[in-house]
Amino acid sequence: MYKYDHYDQQMVDTRVAEFRDQAKRRLEGKLTEEQFKPLRLMNGLYLQLHAYMLRVAMPYGTLDARQMRALADIAERYDRGYGHFTTRQNIQYNWIKLEECADLLADLAKVEMHAIQTSGNCIRNISADHFAGAAADEVTDPRPYAELLRHWSSFHPEFSALPRKFKIAVIASDRDRAAMRLHDIGIQIVERDGALGAAFHVGGGMGRTPMIAPCIRDFVPLDQFVTYAEACLRVYNRYGRRDNKYKARIKILVHELGAEEYTRQVEEEFAHLLTLGIEPPAAELERIAAQFLEQLPESAELALDDTDPDFALWVSRNTQPHKQRGYISAVVSLKPVGGIPGDASAEQMRLMADLAERHGTGELRVTHTQNIVIPHVRQAELHALWTALEAAGLGAANIDTVEDIIACPGLDYCSLANARSIPVAQKISERFAASGKTAALGELKLKISGCINACGHHHAGHIGILGVDRKGVENYQLLLGGSEAEDVSLGKITGPGFDEAGIVDAVETAADVYLRERSDGERFLDTYRRIGMEPFKEALYG
Amino acid sequence: MRILTGNDLRSGAVVWWTGTYWSLHVEDAVDVTGEEDRVIGREEAARRVNAAYAIDAEIADGTPRPAHIKDRIRALGPTVRPDLTLKPADPAAGSWVI
Numbered sequence: 100m101y102k103y104d105h106y107d108q109q110m111v112d113t114r115v116a117e118f119r120d121q122a123k124r125r126l127e128g129k130l131t132e133e134q135f136k137p138l139r140l141m142n143g144l145y146l147q148l149h150a151y152m153l154r155v156a157m158p159y160g161t162l163d164a165r166q167m168r169a170l171a172d173i174a175e176r177y178d179r180g181y182g183h184f185t186t187r188q189n190i191q192y193n194w195i196k197l198e199e200c201a202d203l204l205a206d207l208a209k210v211e212m213h214a215i216q217t218s219g220n221c222i223r224n225i226s227a228d229h230f231a232g233a234a235a236d237e238v239t240d241p242r243p244y245a246e247l248l249r250h251w252s253s254f255h256p257e258f259s260a261l262p263r264k265f266k267i268a269v270i271a272s273d274r275d276r277a278a279m280r281l282h283d284i285g286i287q288i289v290e291r292d293g294a295l296g297a298a299f300h301v302g303g304g305m306g307r308t309p310m311i312a313p314c315i316r317d318f319v320p321l322d323q324f325v326t327y328a329e330a331c332l333r334v335y336n337r338y339g340r341r342d343n344k345y346k347a348r349i350k351i352l353v354h355e356l357g358a359e360e361y362t363r364q365v366e367e368e369f370a371h372l373l374t375l376g377i378e379p380p381a382a383e384l385e386r387i388a389a390q391f392l393e394q395l396p397e398s399a400e401l402a403l404d405d406t407d408p409d410f411a412l413w414v415s416r417n418t419q420p421h422k423q424r425g426y427i428s429a430v431v432s433l434k435p436v437g438g439i440p441g442d443a444s445a446e447q448m449r450l451m452a453d454l455a456e457r458h459g460t461g462e463l464r465v466t467h468t469q470n471i472v473i474p475h476v477r478q479a480e481l482h483a484l485w486t487a488l489e490a491a492g493l494g495a496a497n498i499d500t501v502e503d504i505i506a507c508p509g510l511d512y513c514s515l516a517n518a519r520s521i522p523v524a525q526k527i528s529e530r531f532a533a534s535g536k537t538a539a540l541g542e543l544k545l546k547i548s549g550c551i552n553a554c555g556h557h558h559a560g561h562i563g564i565l566g567v568d569r570k571g572v573e574n575y576q577l578l579l580g581g582s583e584a585e586d587v588s589l590g591k592i593t594g595p596g597f598d599e600a601g602i603v604d605a606v607e608t609a610a611d612v613y614l615r616e617r618s619d620g621e622r623f624l625d626t627y628r629r630i631g632m633e634p635f636k637e638a639l640y641g
Numbered sequence: 642m643r644i645l646t647g648n649d650l651r652s653g654a655v656v657w658w659t660g661t662y663w664s665l666h667v668e669d670a671v672d673v674t675g676e677e678d679r680v681i682g683r684e685e686a687a688r689r690v691n692a693a694y695a696i697d698a699e700i701a702d703g704t705p706r707p708a709h710i711k712d713r714i715r716a717l718g719p720t721v722r723p724d725l726t727l728k729p730a731d732p733a734a735g736s737w738v739i
């Protein structure tokens with residue numbers, strides 16, 4: 100894992116001191132809220148529905164046991180004993196006091212964490228494949244490249260006042276586990292003739308105008324890829340719309356110019372930038388990459404014990420093949436039936452930290468599906484890990500099933516919301532668990548947002564749900580056919596919306612259509628793509 | 642009626658204007674029709690409240706009930722964490738919100 104050097108630590112410590120002074124001046128009345136708001140947002144501090152909310156950055160979703168324990172301590176000391184893991188591989192605390200926030204940030208800084216650039220029109224926390232460095236199918240660990248981008252984008256003066264927020268994802272396998280093409284820039288590290296390069300996808304996003312990023316260059320040599328990113332950002336910074344917040348994301352620029360013209364401008368800028376030699380030195384990338392080289396000791400390869408059907412089910416759903424023999428990656432589901440997707444208590448965070456240390460290397464990951472990965476588990480200890488998770492209520496065997504729902508905070512916590520997301524997720528997982536259909540449905544990704552901002556990725560759900568406000572009453576639209584994976588697509592609205600009870604029925608109706616219509620081996624998404632919307636509409640609205 | 646709500650500057654807690662101070666409880670809110678901007682201006686300047694705004698409400702069972710669900714959730718707390726709401730033991734709290 101990347102460790103802060105002297106400069107990193109100093110940058111973060113300096114920022115904490117700066118914020119401490121700003122908060123003090125706000126409390127003393129020397130700053131108005133108007134003056135203070137942009138300053139607190141630069142440090143991830145929002146004013147939300149119930150209190151101040153703090154968003155903490157987790158670079159490419161990676162953290163270690165010590166950091167996870169610090170997050171638990173913070174939940175207890177400064178919040179109400181829990182935190183919410185989000186689709187951007189971050190964590191949010193919902194009940195933060197302004198007068199304590201500087202102390203909180205200082206505690207974070209002690210474990211090499213911060214909340215910088217988790218808000219505002221800058222380059223946000225960079226996300227990545229949550230199995231990075233462990234996945235059997237990757238060409239390389241994408242995180243050193245994500246870290247180099249973080250170096251480059253942290254406090255980048257030219258890109259601290261972009262037309263709008265900017266999100267980058269990096270992956271290094273053909274399986275997309277990071278919704279890469281739904282980001283402002285999605286980078287896939289690829290191999291060609293023995294050399295590695297970066298394929299750039301630019302102009303994707305969700306929100307009110309969802310778009311899939313076109314590939315604008317399929318191979319940028321890795322000793323030029325930061326320069327290429329700089330060129331992409333420069334063209335956007337120059338021509339992105341600042342007159343209309345709803346048209347300010349890069350996706351609108353790429354769409355309005357056309358991918359070809361945007362690419363032409365980027366290539367022109369890139370050629371110019373190459374003459375300036377702005378690429379970070381190769382030694383820096385090597386320094387970073389060396390820290391990610393995990394020397395895993397040899398571990399025995401085991402035929403997993405499948406005599407216990409509960410364990411076998413969990414293994415089949417919640418693990419991922421590892422690139423090194425004798426190891427496996429395990430996913431801890433934060434989606435117990437009827438639970439709040441992504442929420443974890445301080446005790447649960449500590450337990451996950453302990454288990455990551457005991458059965459792995461201490462490393463953990465946050466997934467964009469709001470679960471936690473323990474990436475390097477010794478196969479021989481997988482059963483012990485599962486037993487401990489089970490005992491703590493963290494053993495739900497439901498990854499990528501209809502119970503593994505992504506839900507944004509919605510109207511229970513978010514001041515922008517139109518409708519609550521969490522109760523809908525709870526009712527759906529309860530309904531399917533009770534009906535026993537979860538297993539038959541197989542892979543079915545369900546994603547819920549409480550408003551059009553799409554923080555819950557509803558456009559990309561095999562089944563998506565969007566909360567809307569119908570004359571002051573919560574109402575829910577149903578979407579079908581989205582995907583955030585390598586078979587990326589955007590869902591389509593089925594028709595008129597439903598009330599809270601109605602949407603739960605509607606999801607079950609759609610699931611039943613699939614069970615009736617599917618051919619061998621088809622997932623829900625495959626069946627939908629084959630038979631189209633009509634049979635679903637007929638069953639829903641008849 | 643029009644009532645005022647906002648957040649406590651230091652703690653961020655949701656608060657309601659009682660005519661003399663800011664209370665954690667919406668039951669204490671008073672009608673300020675016509676006075677909204679004046680009270681908000683004065684109270685924000687004195688840093689007794691942050692991000693205050695006026696909303697519509699009506700009297701239900703003798704106490705003010707905000708017209709919009711968003712403000713009712715603010716008044717009580719997240720509907721999915723009854724243990725964290727201001728009335729953790731009140732079984733009728735849910736129907737007051739929805």
Ligand code: HEM
Pocket residue numbers: 145147152184185186187191263266304305306307308348506507508513514515552553554555556
């Ligand atoms: C404080 C609460 C939040 C606020 C105020 C907020 C605000 C927004 C806004 C305004 C957008 C639309 C951006 C645009 O279309 O230009 C957005 C998009 C998004 N947010 Fe949030 N959000 C919040 C919480 C969250 C949470 C909890 C998550 C993760 C679970 C999240 C992840 C995302 C994602 C993935 C998108 C869509 C991708 C994109 O278009 O940027 N946000 N958010």
Ligand code: SF4
Pocket residue numbers: 507508509510513514515516517548549550551552553554555
């Ligand atoms: S989608 Fe809307 S309701 Fe949900 S967190 Fe984002 S802004 Fe809030």
